[in-house]
Amino acid sequence: MEKKRLIQFILVIVVLSIFISVPMVFAISDAYKGNIYQTGTLKPIDSVLKVKVGVQAPNFSLPSVSGEKVSLTQYPGKKNVVLSFVPAAWTPVCSDQWPGYNIAKDIFNQNDAILLGITVDNIPTLYAWTNQMGQLWFPVLSDFWPHGGVAKKYGVLRSDGVSERALFVIDKKGIIRYIDVHDINKRPPLEDLAAALEKLKK
Amino acid sequence: MKKILMVLTIIILLFSTLTFSALPANKPPEKGELLPVINLPIPKNPDERNYLGLSGSGSFKISQIKAKVVIVEIFSMYCPYCQKDAPGVNELYRLIENNPDIKNKIKLIGIGAGNSLYEVDVFKKTYNVPFPLFPDKDFAIHKACGEVRTPYFMVVKINEDGTHQIVHNQLGNYPGAEPFLELVLKASGLK
Numbered sequence: 001m002e003k004k005r006l007i008q009f010i011l012v013i014v015v016l017s018i019f020i021s022v023p024m025v026f027a028i029s030d031a032y033k034g035n036i037y038q039t040g041t042l043k044p045i046d047s048v049l050k051v052k053v054g055v056q057a058p059n060f061s062l063p064s065v066s067g068e069k070v071s072l073t074q075y076p077g078k079k080n081v082v083l084s085f086v087p088a089a090w091t092p093v094c095s096d097q098w099p100g101y102n103i104a105k106d107i108f109n110q111n112d113a114i115l116l117g118i119t120v121d122n123i124p125t126l127y128a129w130t131n132q133m134g135q136l137w138f139p140v141l142s143d144f145w146p147h148g149g150v151a152k153k154y155g156v157l158r159s160d161g162v163s164e165r166a167l168f169v170i171d172k173k174g175i176i177r178y179i180d181v182h183d184i185n186k187r188p189p190l191e192d193l194a195a196a197l198e199k200l201k202k
Numbered sequence: 203m204k205k206i207l208m209v210l211t212i213i214i215l216l217f218s219t220l221t222f223s224a225l226p227a228n229k230p231p232e233k234g235e236l237l238p239v240i241n242l243p244i245p246k247n248p249d250e251r252n253y254l255g256l257s258g259s260g261s262f263k264i265s266q267i268k269a270k271v272v273i274v275e276i277f278s279m280y281c282p283y284c285q286k287d288a289p290g291v292n293e294l295y296r297l298i299e300n301n302p303d304i305k306n307k308i309k310l311i312g313i314g315a316g317n318s319l320y321e322v323d324v325f326k327k328t329y330n331v332p333f334p335l336f337p338d339k340d341f342a343i344h345k346a347c348g349e350v351r352t353p354y355f356m357v358v359k360i361n362e363d364g365t366h367q368i369v370h371n372q373l374g375n376y377p378g379a380e381p382f383l384e385l386v387l388k389a390s391g392l393k
Contacts, residue, residue, distance in 0.1 A: 029281035030351040030374035100280035100321065103328045134282050187280070191320035 031132050032095055039091050044183040047164055050155030053179055057081075057170040060150040062118065062141040065126050070116060070139050072174070080113040080200055081170040082193065085151060087162040087184055089121045089129035097165070097187055098140075099133045104190060108138075111197035113169075116141055120148045120163055156181060169196050230348035230356075231368055237264055237274075237358060238346035242313075242336045250334040254309060264358060265366040269309040271390040276347060276354040277335075278315045279325040283374055284353045288329035291353075293379035295333050307392060311336065315344035315352055355382075359390045 051058065061071040075081050086097055098117055101108075108115055115138040119126065122144040130140050143150045143163070151163035158164060167188060169178035178196035182188045231237060241261040245251050255268020264272055275291060277284040291310075298308045312335040314322040322337045338344055347354070350373060357370035370389040376382060387393035 029278065029283050030353065031282040031286075096278065096280040096316075099282045099285065100278075100324075102282075103279065103285055104324055107324075132282065134285065187316065189318050189320070190279075190324065191318060194320070 029096060029099070031099075032090075035090060035132075036092055036095055037090050042184050044185060045164060045181055046158040046160070046184075047156050047181075049179065049181060050153065051168075051176055051179070053176055055176055056174055057083075057168065057176050058150075058153045060153065062143055062150060063123060064139040064141050065123060065130060066139065070141055072170070075114065075170075075172070076174040077172055080111060080172055080197065081168075082108065082113055082115045082197070083118060083154075083166075083168040083170065084115060085118050085154075085156050085163040085166040085168075087119070087158070087165055089119060089125050095129070095132075098130070098136065098138075100187075100190060101138065102133060102136050104194075105137050107190075107194050107197065111200060112172075113197055113200075114138065118143050118150065118163070120144055120151060120157075120161065158184075167193055167196075169193075169200070171200055226345040227348045230350050230354070230371060233368055233371055235368055236366065237356070237368060238343075240264055240313075240343050240346065242311075245334050247334075254311070254334060264311070265360055265364060267309050267311075267360070268306075270307040270360055271309070271369075271386060271392060272358045272360065273308065273310045273386060274356040274358060275310070275312045276315055276344060276350055276352055276356070277312050277325070278352045279317050279321045281352040283376075284325075285329070287353055287376040288325070288331065290376055290378055290382075292329065292332060294382055297379050297383050299332075304387070304392065308386065308390075309333075313338050313343050316341050357386050357389055 057072060059072045061069050064070050072081065084101065101115055117138060117140040120143045123142045126140055126142055130136055148157040148161060148163060151157040154168065156164040156166045165182045165184045165188070167180040168176055171177050177200060180188055180192065225238070227238060241263060244256050244259055244262050251257065256262055256266065264274065295310050298304055298310070310333040312331065312333065314325065314335060314337050316339065317337050318339045319337045322335045325331065326335050353374055353376065355372040356368055358366050359369045360366045370385065
């Protein structure tokens with residue numbers, strides 16, 4: 001009987017420890033005021049990749065917030081490309097991710113890389129959302145129609161129609177060199193992407 | 203034997219639960235209240251150590267900073283308003299450092315909510331931040347401070363006897379260096 005009680009006690013402590021050590025928090029910038037929709041904790045990954053490191057990156061052509069169409073064929077031979085898929089405008093982690101990249105332009109420049117931000121939102125939504133981030137130096141592309149077509153091609157379209165929080169690094173030959181399909185609830189640490197870009201030089 | 207092992211497990215688990223440096227809070231600490239327990243690493247950079255009046259290595263608590271008032275900014279490298287306000291907060295540092303009457307009385311630190319050391323350094327380099335910034339990679343401090351939105355300013359008065367209390371809290375709305383300094387001086391009783 002005593003043993004049973006001890007086991008129960010251990011269980012309570014374990015549960016308590018988990019609650020304290022795995023906080024689900026997001027540092028939301030006051031820039032968005034009360035306009036961020038709380039999604040709660042989501043299934044970390046909800047898709048199956050259709051590409052892998054070492055293969056040719058599937059081509060695409062998408063409209064950007066600034067008006068012009070951006071195609072992946074523009075870059076081979078000229079620039080390394082980072083694709084940053086984020087799930088949706090006006091959600092907690094996404095709203096904090098690109099503003100960080102916005103002040104990390106040096107890291108992209110030093111590695112001769114361009115960043116393309118992509119979501120499945122339509123252009124007007126992306127326009128309003130990215131306006132809150134200040135002036136972004138990189139194109140923001142809308143994978144709205146056919147819905148999530150590019151995300152689907154890469155295998156990062158989730159079952160509810162938003163994309164994963166995923167990073168792809170594509171070299172100047174158009175070959176995928178790094179993939180991070182991140183836990184949708186967390187922001188990928190910038191140092192991991194920086195290290196992947198540094199590796200392109202080798 | 204089994205019993206001893208179980209007791210040991212309980213002790214270890216209890217210990218790991220209780221030694222978290224900052225426990226989560228539902229709301230930010232209010233004016234007149236104490237700061238949550240925040241342990242920060244003593245900076246390796248000697249200039250930053252001198253600025254805070256600390257020595258040695260290991261960790262310190264904000265109330266151990268050698269000052270009468272400490273301004274704590276909870277920021278994030280990823281937060282557009284923190285980025286926009288950064289030059290103005292730097293200006294606040296310079297206003298204080300260039301005024302011999304308050305130079306050694308008011309100190310400024312930043313805590314990067316959810317930011318790794320690398321990310322804090324990107325922010326520091328981008329904006330030439332002249333005061334110490336500390337990473338809070340796992341959001342432990344951010345959570346202890348009631349998961350405030352950023353930037354969030356806390357003005358902490360440190361008393362002669364080593365006790366402290368928060369004399370002003372502010373979410374965003376940074377009014378610029380001069381009005382903010384005026385506010386800090388009034389709230390802390392330095393003026």
